[in-house]
Amino acid sequence: MSPAVISRRLTSVIVGTVVKRKHVLSMGAPGIHGQGVAHRAWNPAGMSSFTEGMVDALPVAGVYAASGLALGVLARQALLGPVDVGLMSLLVFAGSTQFAAVGLLIAAAPALAILSTTLLLSLRNLTYGAALAPSLRTCPEWKRLLLAFGLTDEVFALTFKRFRIRSPDLVYVAGVIALSYPAWVLSTALAARVGGMIAQPEALGLDVAFPAIFLGLVLPALRTRLEWETAGLAVVLVLAGRVALPEGMALLLAGLLAPLVILRTREHRQSVAAGQRDSGDENTERS
């Protein structure tokens, strides 16, 4: 891949998204499960899926690198060396889980507390796999397992976005993981070795990076009224639920319940409307 091609793609990523969105919308039904999708590729720079994945993952990798530096510094307080932190990032590759685990290690919490927190925070990943599974039915199992290893929140969001507008493509996901995974592992290990490289992360606005990434991934994906309703209900449920429940559990329940409630409500609305139509027809026939 020549630098010129990469620079063209970057330019298209930065300035051409509006055009891309219009094109995507004109392509018709979303293809998260590969149903009747028009598979024409919108790829002005002629890049491979893998490179596209890497380019799309650039913002995510940047945020991972910055958060990895923060985690590495935190890990030094827990007396973890660069090898320990690097190994944790290499094997676990889950930001929120690792931050929680390092926090618990600093507080000298027992192993059981760390593992139960890990489980609680990882439960939402069940929904990610469930959402992608129908699209990946034809993929070999080992490829699905490889994808599963790298399925963080952000990787999932990029994958979900991509699968909705194009056919399911694991090479693209491999490109996303190929950039974000090393960014995370190397930055955590480096920070654990060197220490505080970014003196005041908040002065650079790094604390707003994660919300911005999620808003940037979620909001453009909301196209129909039903999707907006699902997202809105999930937000209300998680914010209300975390008052009484651990945040990980509230998140899981909100994510599971919101689409269920919205889809049930739609079914109910449709059946009521059909009933009214039927009774209207009967009245017309009688009169």
Next chain:
Amino acid sequence: VKLLLVIGAMAAITFACRALPLIVLARRPLSAGALTYLRYLPIGVLAAVAAISVWPQGRSVDLPFAAGVALAALVALRTGNLLATLLGAMGMTALLRVVLRGL
């Protein structure tokens, strides 16, 4: 050794949660209702994740952070561009912090 065991167990738990549905659900045919539900499921989960990152628990009101989030939402809706969303939000937050510190 204990730390290595904890790290290994954390990795196993995380991987199991990620891999299990990809293995189990991909093997069996799903009903149309289940497929529709699974199509909306990511929107619910990602919106919930976004909500708790926008409103972190125990965080006091912070004007530059709120302005950064608002700009991120605006840019995301207008352009759908992830990089522009990220840079806009970070730039706005950092700029406001500099300005407010100078006042």
